[in-house]
Amino acid sequence: MEIKADTTVCIGAGMCALTVPQVFDQSEDEGTVVLLLQGEVPEELEDSVRRAVTLCPSGAISAS
Structure with a gap:
């Protein structure tokens, strides 16, 4: 998983x-x-990162 922030x-x-x-x-x-x-998110944090993406009120972060 890679994350981006605007x-x-x-x-x-x-x-x-x-x-x-x-x-x-x-x-x-x-x-x-x-x-x-920077780079790949450790696998054990992927679910938490997905949750953070959904909680972001402005849509500034994404994960793929």
Whole structure:
């Protein structure tokens, strides 16, 4: 699974960082999503990442 984040769409709700803090964080200046992992997401985190994608109110993150 690969994840993408669009900071231009992110509204800084923080649901992703609350759901999977191993993968997502928020920037200190704007509060927008920051990806902590580059490349493939570990298999054991895939379900949590999918949940974070569905919880994102702005649709700023995606996983494929």
